[in-house]
Amino acid sequence: MEAGQIIILNGAPRSGKSSIAAAIQETFEGVWINLGVDACAQATPPGLRPGIGLRPGGERPDIEAFVPLLYAALYDSIAAHSRLGLNVVVDIGHHDAYSRSLNILPHCARRLAGLPVLLVGVRCPIDEVLRRRAAGGEGTPYVIGRDDDPMPLPVRRWQEEVHKPGLYDLEVDTSLLSPRACAGSIRERLIAGPAPMAFHTLANLPTA
Template identity: 30%
Template sequence: MIIFLNGTSSSGKSSIARELLRVLDEVWFHLPVDAFHAMRARRDLPPAEVAAVLRRTWQGYHRAVAGMAAAGNHLVVDHVLSEPWRLRDCVELFDPEETVLVGVHCARAELERRERARGDRPAGLAAGQIERVHAHGVYDLECDTTDRSAADCARRIKEFLPVRPRPTAFRRLRDQERDRDRDRG
């Protein structure tokens, strides 16, 4: 199973993921997209190459997640789906019946406060991602970390897992994509 946390930078995804590892039964792995970016050598790249390197990083990350899940591992993934192709890639790769898509929301003012406190993100990054990250509008479950703790969100997700409805968000998104492809073709 994959618990897929999607939200802006500083929305609380990693904090929820850490709490999920603490409260979930069985063995779970947290695979944050930031860990994949951190593995890349820090080199100055010509601006024309940055987008291609980042895209390959995200594509590799998606395939690593799919591989871990295919090997029978339970995963908590935290990601920023700020570009439509990222969601399409994940929907194509991950088993839609075993993926729970969780929208992680947070008020703009709180996102900005968290960014300032972290000091490791450009100012305005999260606020600039809000509309794009949640543009697809389809989730199995949504959490708002503005006033709710990561532990509360993790407990809510854990309680949701055994009663999650069908079709899943990933199944609905996959079906929407196939309908679009059929209409285009």
């Protein structure tokens, strides 16, 4: 059985990853399963949330020991879906800016060894991220800018940390392209090549 394609969309919260994932499900041929930070949040016990969505800066050192386990479980699930011939799109925000040294990304990459993985960096300028956060209103779970703190530290940390080390097969900017246009760029990259290598390069990075 041919393995299903895996597309990993990595970027900060409100950068547009979920909208691109939805566009991929709507427009790409075949079955596309969306596994990512939002799906994991629903499955994670309340006491361990935000789980893999833990922000940079060491906000919850009490749950950090569980984060590598949650990532391992997610990536094993991604691999299982792919090996069954199902395509997977993953919207996520990888970083290693915890209070302890975790270096999670290479471990995740190794769990997808031998599978077709396209790693996409989803970029969005911080001003646009803040505008999107504010548009959600007070009821959203996102930190928003205020008159006395127009560019909150948690938002700046996401922008600084989520794209390290910055190895991608493709990058898209959602301030310039619609979700469907981003999905179209991803489709073109899959068709035109070259063969994706970024995630498998990350698998060879040191983990300590």
